[in-house]
Amino acid sequence: MKASDLRELSIEELRDREETLSQDLFNLRFQRAANQLEDKMKIRITKRDRARVLTVINEKLLEEERNKVDGDSR
Secondary structure, three states: HHEEEEEEEOOHHHHHHHHOOOOHHHHHHHHHHHOOOOOOHHHHHHHHHHHHHHHHHHHHHHHHHHHHHHHHHH
């Protein structure tokens, strides 16, 4: 998952994706605890994807805030 692809999505879509990744991460951790996880790299990849989504959400919210402030000062 690339950040450039994520930047094309809306905030609602990003929040949905973050929720899905959080649930996936929970399930992966549960599988690891039960010694059923085959590929341990999936946890690392999922954590990084979730962090990317959260970063893009934060960028979009900051951009909206800047646009709001710029519009008010004019």
